Amino acid sequence: MNKKKKITIQDIARELNTTISTVSRALRDHPRISVETRERIKKYALEHDYQPDFRAASLRQGSARTIGVLVPRIDIHFFARVLRGIDEVASENNYNVLIIQSLDSLTKEINLVKSLVYGKVDGLIASISIETHDGEHFKPLINKGVPLVLFDKVLDDVDVTKVIIDDHYGAYIAVQHLINQGCKRIGHFAGPQYLNIYKSRKQGYLDALKDAGLKIEESLIFEDMLVKERGYEIMGQVHKMENPPDAIFSSNDFAVVGAIMRAKELGIRVPQDIAFTGFANEPMDEIVDPTISSIEQNPVKMGKEAARLLIEQMEDKKTAFYPKTVTLKPSLVVRQSSLKKSIVSV
Amino acid sequence: MNKKKKITIQDIARELNTTISTVSRALRDHPRISVETRERIKKYALEHDYQPDFRAASLRQGSARTIGVLVPRIDIHFFARVLRGIDEVASENNYNVLIIQSLDSLTKEINLVKSLVYGKVDGLIASISIETHDGEHFKPLINKGVPLVLFDKVLDDVDVTKVIIDDHYGAYIAVQHLINQGCKRIGHFAGPQYLNIYKSRKQGYLDALKDAGLKIEESLIFEDMLVKERGYEIMGQVHKMENPPDAIFSSNDFAVVGAIMRAKELGIRVPQDIAFTGFANEPMDEIVDPTISSIEQNPVKMGKEAARLLIEQMEDKKTAFYPKTVTLKPSLVVRQSSLKKSIVSV
DNA sequence: CATTTTCAAACAAACGATTGCGCATCAAAT
């Protein structure tokens, strides 16, 4: 047990026979403090490992240098990655990150957001819960001038900066890639269409086919829950078709895993007989056999972008602020499940 | 734009012709405030959605009701799950959670810990970086009376509460399970032995064999880096052995994925010809085919336990505190890769 | 009627830092 007491700026002042203002200024390299006293004070502070009290400083300064992040769940891979990006930019800029989870409950989200007003955070980055359909509970925050950035799942009725992913584009390049691999009859595992992301992805699929002059066949579009088990079952149906697809673009990766599993059982070769491209680039994509081609959403980049935009807004209080929507382009990660050409050439 | 101004306790006092102390007490249901004034003040506060300034309150009270969590990386599944558990207990108890990542850099860890002293957090839950070999940088924190709980990767030279996993037990029950499935020649994929966790797991493996009266064969123990690629290669070697094992207990799941992949290529059936049990219960375990039996470390429980212990220590400042080490028992999750018996009986 | 007890509300001092302003001091310029 060294010293249990916290050492404050006042202690230093007393010990060194000066005043707290001088100590404060010396520690912050104020020009009007002589070099000697500055050194003397800094030396003392270092030796007694003084650290300014965070609460006092932030109370006085009106800023806690803390950004709040609201996510549905912290242990969903996508959000964990986004958080990684946010944290990186935040700590580069000397901001703390306070994370809160809604657990996809609107009630919890409302309470959490309310508790954030006043001092806890200087700004908020949020991805709303699945139950959230309007942004009423964000209004007080916005009115009080707390900068807000929404990402991934966003709201139309709040006029703030947003960072989203171009789902349409992601689907488009996925399908384009399959076409480039020589596929002619490309099917689609579509998610529930009341969710915007799945709607956009389907549209991207359709547009890619159209632009390539390929015929759209409704029988090749399977709208379903995109889980492994369903992928498995649908593949069974596909196998019985008299004119089956030679490729599938799936709106997520889990359905692909199931489909590939069934394909293997049925002796259908992937990608030779049927190629697959998924969406989301889940970690398992490079674990399974064959590895799965997918669309990388760059969650880390998303987090970084959101954090950058928020910090920009927080620090630039002078110039008028106009919310903007940043749309990130996802990218294609080619793996074995769609790589027909190189297999042919080998 | 409603009201941009933050409303404080003073504003309320002014408007209601009373004093700030009365307002403060009224809002906190102090008995010495008459029911009428209390109601009057509460009503006003509610209507103007007053929220106490977090910084001012915590400065005055000496507590920020915030617990810090230090992890190597937030986007590692295990840590994300632990964080989930911590957050759950923390928010039940009205604590905020401030997350910091060391990114497995000791330098970063030291700086982060230093920045936490004084006011930012009232307590810290930490899992050290891979570069950390002593707890010198935690000493100032401890000396200043900031409660600390270490989890998962812990240090011997700091005398604080620790939450760890019983690796030996996990390995033991995994091997026991293989024995129960009728396996007689059980091999082991051992990780690098300079890491405690892998050493304990190997010992658990050895003890389980010994206790079951099974012979230990050095040739069945493969000490290697536990990645998918190495698992794949080792399986190749195993296949060439004249007396190959009928089961493998692996110290992680990735090596199992590789091994199973190779086994399938070689026409070795899993689990009929060779059974597998991994360790860590990675999400992919139920994705791959066959699904992989593994040891669940219960990270969420670990987080909850750590948070509970920390809060207990933070709030119970009166009674003398003695650090304790809590060892969590992992559990076995049986899946296809090790389930010989039921396959036989089907 | 004088004195004590109660109760509700006001006063004021913290918490620990930041910061505008003012007061010295001393050298240089007028």
Next chain:
DNA sequence: ATTTGATGCGCAATCGTTTGTTTGAAAATG
């Protein structure tokens, strides 16, 4: 010799709460 201008430092207010101590008036007591 006086003004000017740096320079170095101290005073005191301030951020928004919480909380120990007083005050003042009404109620209870003798």
